[in-house]
Every structure is written in structure tokens, then in C-alpha cells.
Amino acid sequence: MLRRLHGLPGVVLALGLTVVAVTGAVLSLQPALDRAAAPAVPAGTSVAGLAAQVAARHPGISAIRQRPDGSLTVAFDDGDARGVERVDPATGTGLGPYQVPETTRFITSLHRSFLAGDAGRAAAGLGALAMLALSVSGMLLLARRLGGAGALLRPIRGTPAQRWHGELGRLAVAGLVLSSLTGLWMSAGTFGLIPEAQGIAPAVTASGGTPAPVGTLAALRSVPLAELRELSFPDPADPTDIFTLRTAAGETQIDAATGAALAFAPATGLERINDLVRTLHTGRGAWLLGLLLGLSSAAVPMLGATGIILWARRRAARPRFTANAPARGADTVILVGSEGNSTWGFAGTLHAALTAAGHRVHIAAMNEVGAAHLAADRLLILTATYGEGDAPASAKGFLSRLARVPGRPPVAVLGFGDRNFPHFCRFAQEVADALEAKGCPRLLPLKRVDRRSAQEFAQWGQDLGAVLGHDLTLSHVAEPPKTVPLVLAGRELYGEALGTPVAILRFQAPRDPRTGTPGRLPAFAAGDLAGIVPPGDTMPRFYSLASSTRDGVLEICVRLREGGLCSTFLHALAPGGAINAFIRENPAFRPAAGRAPLILVGAGAGIGPLAGFVRANAEERPMHLYWGGRSAASDFLYEHELAQHLAERRLTSLKTAFSRDVEGGAYVQDRIAADAPRLRELLKQGAQILVCGGRDMADAVTRAFEPVVRPLGLDLATLKSCGRYVEDVY
């Protein structure tokens, strides 16, 4: 619901809001410029003093106004000359005609009304309402995503569009809420929805005597110039006319002959509110606030653009099912819990594969669960987890509905999530527990899929096929990736003596066949993933990148797996041989910005991205590498390069562990445990830990780190949730 309120309306309104926001940002500079240009109002000058100075030059003076930026203007009609001019508050001398520049008027008009009169004014008012709704719903969505209101300041993970949208959104939200609320108030005032603020000035009778010089009038002498809003002069042709003085406090009517205050109408509460709202919205008289509001508004075009990208991606990911069998009579029912539609993609692949295998398969959102679904022969549930273990959008009502619906079909639950979050697939676990409590037999144990891994999904498909008694091949391709051809430029082979070969492979873009110029590599950084599609297959395998585009090569470490289609293909590749590859960004696994130390932990081929981080460390940020291999003599990957990095201070320290070495074989987690005091010292300095390698090694490293961080009052769940302990695990 929240997402529906935020998504499509945001896309539709993006252009209009961009116009209002950009013009607002431009106008926000004005108060600061005006303040710099406006001469200071000297203390001790009274309204009477300045009025006398100006009246001496302009016999036909009709009004003196002080603008919110502090500048003074005088309207006069001396017969031969008339107009509005700026005056120096200290001397009353003229500073030239007052004219709002045409561009400022144009931008203001665009901002207030899209240059379309009252209809445009109404649209701008509704725009303010929309901006308010988008700001609030956006913050609620972000809070939910990050795991609650208390987590709003946590680092945002995801694609660049997601990060930009979230980061800019939370930076700008305060300014945008203030601007839209005050804008709404002003708009309501324009359309008469707020009663007229001005109090009615009481009718007064002037003495009618000969007007005294303005400088002598007592009621004007007592008012400091700084407090003046507007002083209007009496009509010289009308002896009963009076001075009207407006200040923040209210309006005073002053006798032109006696200088006595005839009546005073204090500013109403509503008037004061209007003044405050105007100041808060325009920044006039509060230039610093104006600049901050302008900065917030300047974020709107970027928020609109990234928002449209996110919306379009989510929409493209929405699956279209062909031949969805009716729920009644289906033998297999797939229920989907999805927030951003990617789980629907997996469910669609499962639906197609089961239908092809001859099943009558019905697919529906978990929220729609009903008796017909639970009457099927089997129930398959695919669900993501949202934020801190919450149900995703299409499964919010599942657990409460499930309790009311009869039926106990055999069930298999597949959870989708990210191991880097502390509550990996917690909602899937809750669903599995609830079904078990209901008495549903378990078709398969709960399986968790990390970061949309197509391999893990395919593995679960095989397990499901085994239970169903037929083959089930789930080759899920999230978005058909656009691959680029690359050619092998060099390879180093390690570990052959141990029977566990690991290759460092370096690829380059093929040369242009006609000109012979080197081709261009796609954009990537160490830690991103290269998806490689082996010949004769459609499913890409992912390898962590050990290099960045600017290194001029795409470098990966590949261990030969027995029966592994892709690793076999890559190990057999001769120099000059071609592959098809694409880049998938992996923004979660990257050194955090700053100078804090990095603790890099890896084993085997997991050294790849870690070596890439070290190689890119030209600024000599402290980096401590812990790496485990089998034998120093045989599979010490990057041995020479690391030695050079140590000498060049790109790498601060290196600790290795070799499990098969004769004298006391050890694992990388042993080195962590032995180095506990030093690691604690680094963590106190704000160190970030990056772990890359196999699942077993990663679990062992996690266990080794627990006692290291505990004396610091930390735990790994906290470190993980704030991005200081990140893993790239396969």
C-alpha cells in the first residue's frame, strides 16, 4: 500500500515537482544575495529620522517599506518624477530604482503557478501536498527497509539508484517537509481557505491641524527603524488623512499634525503565523535556512530520476504468467511473498518448469491464501523477508489468514534473503514454523537462497524433483543479461601438486578486427561479480572480480570443481580463447569510504577481490590481510604481488595459514583467534571486516571473531547490520 502510494504517483508527478523544486532552489539563493547586498540598518535610527531624510528629497513620498531582507524602498510621486527607489538606511540617500529583475519574476511565477494563473496556483498547491505525501511515505518505506525507525541512519545497501534515492531522500526530507507544509499553508491562504489575517483598523478622526514635519512626530520617533515594515504617508490633498505605521507588533494610526498614536491594532495570532510561515518558506530574513531548504529542493530532480529508474525496474521484474491453472483442481499451488517482485521471477520459473513436467500448477500471492489452495496435493511457498525479519508486501496477511483456513497439504518453503542481514530469511522461517504447527507434513526442509543465487535455486529444484519423482531443472535468469565478449590474456595456475588447481585468469576486451585498437572493458570494480555463461548453458556462474576497469584487465580466481561445467571450461581455456561475460554490481561487498583500517579475511580463491582492494589502495589506507591456503609451496596465490604491495605500503600486514604444511598446519580462523588483541585495537579505530571465501570458512571466521569483538561490547549482528562486517560467500 505504502509503496503504491509512493511509486506511481511519484513517477507521474516527477516533472511538475522538479519544476517547483528547481525554481524554489534558485529562489532560495535570493535571501543570501540580498543580505549580502543590503546595507545594514544602523542601531539608534528611528523611523521618524529616516522618514525626515527621505521626505526632504521627495516631497511626494507615499510610503517607506522595509523588505524582509532588511533593504528599504520608498514609493514617491513628486509630480515630475515618480517611482520606487531603494534608500540607504543610514543616510536616506537614494540607491537607484527598485525593480524586481524580470528573471526573478519569471522564476517566481513558474514556482507559484507554472505561469498558468489560478489553475497553476492550484496545481502548485496540490504539488506541495504530493511532495509532503511522497516525503512521509518515502521515509516510512526507508525505515521499513532498514529495519525500523531507529535504523534510519544506517548505511543503505543496494544498487546505485537505490542508494542515491535513499541517501538523498533522508538528507532532504526535513527541508522538503518544511517547504511543502509551509507551501500548503500559503496556498490555502491564497485560495481563501484560511481566513483573512488582517485585523480591521479602527476608524479614527484626525485632528485636521497643519501637518507637522514628519521628523518631529512622537509616535514615529519612538519606533526603531529596524522594526519598520511599512509607513504610509497621508494624502497631502486630504487634511484628515493620517500616517499608518506597520510593524511586526501591529498597525498604528498616527495623526499628521500632533504626532499622537490615534489607534493601535495589534497583529492577530494568525498574522504572526502567516509571517512565520512566509519566513520559513522563502528564507527571506533567514537566509541560512533558505539555503538549506534550497539544497533540499535541489535534490528533487535526482530523487525523481532515481525513483523512475527504481519504479521501472520493479515493473519490468513483474512476471507475466502464461497458463496459470485454476486454484480449484490444481495439484500444486505456489504461493509467493514478494516485496520488490524479484521473488515473483523465481516463482514464474518454478511455475513454468512444473507445468512443463505435467503438473496443474496454480500461482498466487501469499496474501490470497484460501481453502482451495490448501486442498491441493502440495503447497510450495517462495518468500522474501523484508527489513528486520518482516513479511514482504504480498505476504503481510498470510500468517493470520493461514490460521483460519482448513487443510494441511505437504509443504516446502523456500526463503530468499541476504546473508549480510542479521535476520536472514527470518520470515520464511516463521512461515515454515507456522505450517509445521498447523500440522502440514514437510515436503522438503526450509531452504534459504542467498542474494537471488540462481545456483541455490536450481539445487532446491533438484531436491524438489527428487521428491516428486521426476527431473526438475530450474534455470532462472533474473533478467537476460547482456554479455560482452572477452578474450583470455593471461593465466597463472596454482595448487596442481595438491590436486586442487586454482587459476588466476586475466581477460581483455577483444581488439577491433579492422583497426587493431584494444577494445573497451565494461565498468566494474574489485568486489563486483563477473557473470560468465559457459557454452551450451544458459545459467551464468558468478565470480568475484579481483581487478577494476582501470587495471585494464578483468581478473578472476577460479578453483576447478569436479564436474563443474564453468570451472572446467575456464581452466581449459587457452590464451586468446573467448568467453561471454557480464558485470553484476556487488555494492554491499566493498570497503567503506574513509580512512578506517580494513581487515581482509579470505581463503583459497576468495583472495581475488581482497587482492583487488589492496591493489587499488594507492592512498596507503591501513589494510590487514588474513588468508588461508593449503600449501605455501603450491597454492600461495598472489605471493609475489602481495610481497610487492607490502613493500609499497599498499598492504600493511599479511598473515597466512596453510592447512597442509608439515610444521603445524593451521587455518585462517586460527590466525584471527591468535591476533585477537591487535584486531580489537583495529576495531576500536573503526575497522571494517571483509570476508571472502567458502561458506564453511566464513562460518569458522564468524565463530573466531565472536570472542574477539565481545570484550568491546560489540557483536557480529550489530557489525553486520551497520556494514562493518560484510561477507562475499559462495
Place this chain on the structure above:
Amino acid sequence: MKFVLPAVAATAALVAPTLAEARQVTFETALKRYGGNGAYVVLYVTDAAGAYKGTLWMAGGKAKYYRHLSDWQRASGGRATEIDGITGASIGSGKTLKITLDLADAMIDAGYKVHVDTSVEDGMDNPSEVVAPLAAAASGKPFAGKGYVKSLTVTF
């Protein structure tokens, strides 16, 4: 662009009770290209003694700005009933306001005068910047204003 208002209901005091005693009068107020936001413009009538008789048209919708039309404000008392039903949008720079209405014959050549007050945001207030007689001899003659009005032409 011209704002043409056929058979406007001006203040009751000015409108002829029956058409037989009435004459159709056109008031055309052309503004200078002063380059600013829309001007508030009010047309009203005073009698031979200079006493306010009624308002013909108020161009500008926000009552809080009427205080800047100071002669009209003072003469009429600024009451909302004075302009009830005869209010329109403010007039842009260089635009013309044209109103047509039926005036009682008795008001022509009887010393009545039509006044125009104008005011622009961030600009000047111009009370009675044009004062033209409601006289047959002046029909079709443009009267120049001293503020934002280029000319006021009253045609019988």
C-alpha cells in the same frame, strides 16, 4: 487579450432601472508595459461634489491588497458589498480591461467622474491615477494615467 464583460452588473446605484432610460457605456483601460506582476485596477464613480457613488469593476481578487487602492478604499470604505459580483482577475502588464454596462442617462453630463486606482506588487500605489468626466463630449477620447494606465477611454 481583452477582457470583455458584456452587460455587467455594476453597483445598483449606477445601473439604469429600465433600459429605456439607459445608455450602453464602454470603459477601456489600457495598461502600460510596466513589466511586473498583474496590476490591481479599480474603476469607480464620484458625483459633482466629489462624493463616492459606486464601483464599476474591481480587477484583483485578494481583499488584503485593496488597501493599496487607497482612494477607492477611503471613498468606498472598502466594504465587500461594494464589489460583490463585479470582481475579476488582476490585469497583466500591457493588457487592456474592457467593460461594458448600461448607465442611467441622468448620469451623463451631470458632473459625474470615473476614477481609476491601480497598484502593483513591489511597485507603486496610484490612487486616482486617471479621472475622466462622464461627458458626451469626452466620448472616445483617451485620458492618460500617471501610473500604470496608458489610457482610459469611455465610449457612449
